[in-house]
Amino acid sequence: xxxxxIMRAALASSLFVLPTFGFAQAILTVTNFxxxxxxxxxxxxxxxxxxxxxxxxxxxxxxTFQGPSLRSVLNDIDVDRTANLKMxxxxxxxxxxxxxxxxxxxxxxxxxxxxxVMSVRDKGPIWVIYPMDDNSELQREIFNSRLVWQLKSISVx
Amino acid sequence: MHRSRLxxxxxxxxxxxxxxxxxxxxxxxxxxxxxxxxxxxxxPLWLGSQLPLELLRLQNNLNEVAFGYKPAADVVLHFDIxxxxxxxxxxxxxxxxxxxxxxxxxxxxDLEAIFTTLEPQIQGLTASSMTDEVRRQKTMxxxxxxxxxxxxxxxxLLAIARADNNARVEFRTGILSLSHAIAYLGATILTLFGIxxxxxxxxxxxxxxxxxxxxxxxxxATSASRMNMNFMSVVSHELRTPLTSILGGLALLNVRIxxxxxxxxxxxxxxxxxxNGDRLLMLVNDILDAQALSDGRVSTERNPVNxxxxxxxxxxxxxxxxxQLGVAYCVTTENEKLVALTDSARVTQVLFNLLSNAAxxxxxxxVVKVNVRRNKQMARIEIIDKGIGISAEQQDNVFSPFHQIxxxxxxxxxxxxxxxSITKQLMDLLGGEIGVSSNEGEGSMFxxxxxxxxxxxxxxxxSPVLLISGSN
Numbered sequence: 295x296x297x298x299x300i301m302r303a304a305l306a307s308s309l310f311v312l313p314t315f316g317f318a319q320a321i322l323t324v325t326n327f328x329x330x331x332x333x334x335x336x337x338x339x340x341x342x343x344x345x346x347x348x349x350x351x352x353x354x355x356x357x358t359f360q361g362p363s364l365r366s367v368l369n370d371i372d373v374d375r376t377a378n379l380k381m382x383x384x385x386x387x388x389x390x391x392x393x394x395x396x397x398x399x400x401x402x403x404x405x406x407x408x409x410x411v412m413s414v415r416d417k418g419p420i421w422v423i424y425p426m427d428d429n430s431e432l433q434r435e436i437f438n439s440r441l442v443w444q445l446k447s448i449s450v451x
Numbered sequence: 452m453h454r455s456r457l458x459x460x461x462x463x464x465x466x467x468x469x470x471x472x473x474x475x476x477x478x479x480x481x482x483x484x485x486x487x488x489x490x491x492x493x494x495p496l497w498l499g500s501q502l503p504l505e506l507l508r509l510q511n512n513l514n515e516v517a518f519g520y521k522p523a524a525d526v527v528l529h530f531d532i533x534x535x536x537x538x539x540x541x542x543x544x545x546x547x548x549x550x551x552x553x554x555x556x557x558x559x560x561d562l563e564a565i566f567t568t569l570e571p572q573i574q575g576l577t578a579s580s581m582t583d584e585v586r587r588q589k590t591m592x593x594x595x596x597x598x599x600x601x602x603x604x605x606x607x608l609l610a611i612a613r614a615d616n617n618a619r620v621e622f623r624t625g626i627l628s629l630s631h632a633i634a635y636l637g638a639t640i641l642t643l644f645g646i647x648x649x650x651x652x653x654x655x656x657x658x659x660x661x662x663x664x665x666x667x668x669x670x671x672a673t674s675a676s677r678m679n680m681n682f683m684s685v686v687s688h689e690l691r692t693p694l695t696s697i698l699g700g701l702a703l704l705n706v707r708i709x710x711x712x713x714x715x716x717x718x719x720x721x722x723x724x725x726x727n728g729d730r731l732l733m734l735v736n737d738i739l740d741a742q743a744l745s746d747g748r749v750s751t752e753r754n755p756v757n758x759x760x761x762x763x764x765x766x767x768x769x770x771x772x773x774x775q776l777g778v779a780y781c782v783t784t785e786n787e788k789l790v791a792l793t794d795s796a797r798v799t800q801v802l803f804n805l806l807s808n809a810a811x812x813x814x815x816x817x818v819v820k821v822n823v824r825r826n827k828q829m830a831r832i833e834i835i836d837k838g839i840g841i842s843a844e845q846q847d848n849v850f851s852p853f854h855q856i857x858x859x860x861x862x863x864x865x866x867x868x869x870x871x872s873i874t875k876q877l878m879d880l881l882g883g884e885i886g887v888s889s890n891e892g893e894g895s896m897f898x899x900x901x902x903x904x905x906x907x908x909x910x911x912x913x914s915p916v917l918l919i920s921g922s923n
Contacts, residue, residue, distance in 0.1 A: 352543040385505060385532050414531035415538060444535065 777815030812838030
C-alpha cells in the first residue's frame with residue numbers, strides 16, 4: 295500500500311513537474327517538415343560547443359560567443375545542405391538563411407556571450423553568429439541580416 | 452609631309468590624353484567601388500524602426516492583459532523585446548551611424564529611463580496573488596507612463612526613414628556613376644584602340660611612301676648611270692674607229708720619217724702623238740670593257756690552265772711597258788704545276804692590269820715582285836710594289852669605278868680609273884678572290900686567288916690540253 299501511494303505520489307509529482315519543466319525550458323524548435331526537435335538551454339549547452347571570437351556591427355568590441363554549431367543542430371534532423379532555412383525570432387521576425395552557410399562556415403547558435411547566458415534584453419537566449427572576423431567575405435550587409443537574435447525556431451522551407 | 456606630321460602629333464596628343472583619362476577613370480572607379488562596399492557593410496537603418504513597433508506591441512499586450520485575454524508573462528516577454536530594441540540602437544555601430552546622420556537619440560535615453568522605473572511594476576504583474584482588478588489598474592498606470600512617446604518616436608522614425616532613403620539614393624547614385632565610369636572606360640579603351648590603329652596606318656602609309664620614293668630614286672640613279680655608260684660606250688665606239696686610223700697612220704708616218712729625216716724634234720713630236728694616241732685607245736678600250744662587264748656581255752670559258760705559264764706570259768706582255776718606266780719584274784714560282792680550271796685570256800688580262808699598275812706606281816730602277824704559290828686548295832698570285840701605297844680608307848674604294856690615287860706623281864701616266872674595277876669584276880666572273888694590303892708610303896700588295904684542280908686529275912686528263920695551251 296505504502297509503495298503504491300509513493301508510486302502514485304511520484305507519478306503525480308512527475309506529471310506536475312515535467313510539463314512545466316519542459317514548457318519553461320524549451321527555447322528552440324527545429325523543424326524539417328514532419329520531423330522536429332526541441333532544445334532547452336541546458337541541452338544546447340550540453341552539445342559539443344564551438345567558440346567564435348568575432349566582432350560584428352551589433353557589438354562594441356571583439357566578443358567571444360559559444361554554443362553548438364548550427365551544422366550539428368541541422369544534422370540532428372537530417373537537413374540537406376541545399377535546403378533553405380527560415381529562422382524566426384521571439385518577435386516573429388523571420389530571416390531566410392541557406393543551410394549551406396552552416397556547412398561552409400562555423401555558424402553557431404550562440405548561447406553564451408563572453409561566458410555568460412544572454413537575456414532577452416541582450417539579444418538572447420540564442421543569437422545566430424557568423425565567424426565574420428575569420429572570413430572577410432562575410433562582412434556584408436546580407437550576412438548582417440542573418441545574425442538573427444532572440445532565435446525561437448528554425449524550419450526547413 | 453608636314454600635314455601628316457601634324458596629324459600624327461594631334462593623334463599622339465589624343466592618345467596620351469586618352470591614357471590619362473583612362474587612368475583617372477580607373478582611379479574614380481576604385482573610389483566608387485569602395486563607397487558601394489562601405490554602403491554594403493553598413494548595418495541597416497530599418498532596425499531603428501523596430502523600436503516603435505515593439506513598443507506598440509507591448510502596449511497592445513498590456514491592454515490584453517488588463518482585460519485578461521493574455522497571461523501576464525507575455526507582457527514581460529514583450530517588455531524585454533522592446534528593451535532589447537533600445538539596446539540594439541545603443542550598441543555597436545548603430546549609435547555612431549545615428550549620430551553621423553544627426554538623428555536625435557534623446558528619445559532612446561528617455562525611454563530607457565521610463566523602462567527602468569517600470570521594470571518592477573511589470574515584473575509584479577506576474578504575481579499570482581494579484582486580483583484582476585488590481586492588475587487592470589496597474590496596467591493602466593503603466594500604459595499611462597508609456598504615453599507621450601508617440602510623437603518623439605514618430606519623429607525618430609521619420610528621421611530614420613529619411614536618412615535611410617538618402618542612403619539608398621546615395622547608393623543608387625553611386626551605382627549609376629559606377630556604371631557611367633565603366634561605360635566611359637570602355638569608350639576610352641575603344642578610342643585608344645582606334646587611335647592606335649589610325650597611328651599605325653599613318654606610319655604604314657608613310658613607310659610605304661618612303662619605300663616608293665627610295666625605289667624611284669634607286670631606279671633613277673640606275674637608269675642615269677646606265678645612260679651615262681651607254682653614252683660613253685657609243686662615244687667610245689665612235690672614237691675607236693677614227694683613232695685606229697690615226698694610230699695606223701701615225702705608225703706608218705713614224706717609219707717613213709725615221710727613214711728620211713734625222714730631225715730629232717719631228718721624231719719626238721711623232722712619239723708624243725703616238726704615245727697619247729695609245730693611251731686614248733687604252734682609255735676607250737677600258738670604257739668598252741667596263742660597259743660590257745656591267746651589261747653582263749662578257750663570257751668566260753673554263754679550261755685547265757697552268758697558272759705558272761699564265762704569269763710568265765703576262766709578265767712578258769707587260770715587260771715592254773715596264774722597261775719604258777725603268778721597272779723590272781722579279782717572278783718567283785713554285786716547282787709544281789698550279790692548274791686551275793679557268794679562262795686564260797681573262798686571267799692574263801687581270802694580271803696585265805695588276806702588273807702594269809704596279810709598274811706605274813714604282814719608281815724607275817726598282818723591282819716589282821711577283822710571287823706564285825699554293826695556298827691549300829688555292830693558287831695565290833701576289834704582285835708587290837714599292838710605290839706610294841694606299842691609305843686604309845682608300846683601300847675600301849680601290850676596286851670601285853673611276854677611283855684614282857693620284858697616279859700622276861710617280862709616272863706622269865694617267866689612267867681611266869676603270870682598271871681595278873674591271874679587274875675586280877673579271878675576278879668575280881671567274882669565281883676567284885682579289886684583295887689588297889698596303890701601308891701608305893711603303894708600297895702595296897695586290898693578290899688574286901683561284902681554285903686549283905685536284906692533283907690526280909690534272910696529271911692524267913689535262914696534261915695534253917696543257918701541252919696545247921703551252922704550245923700557244
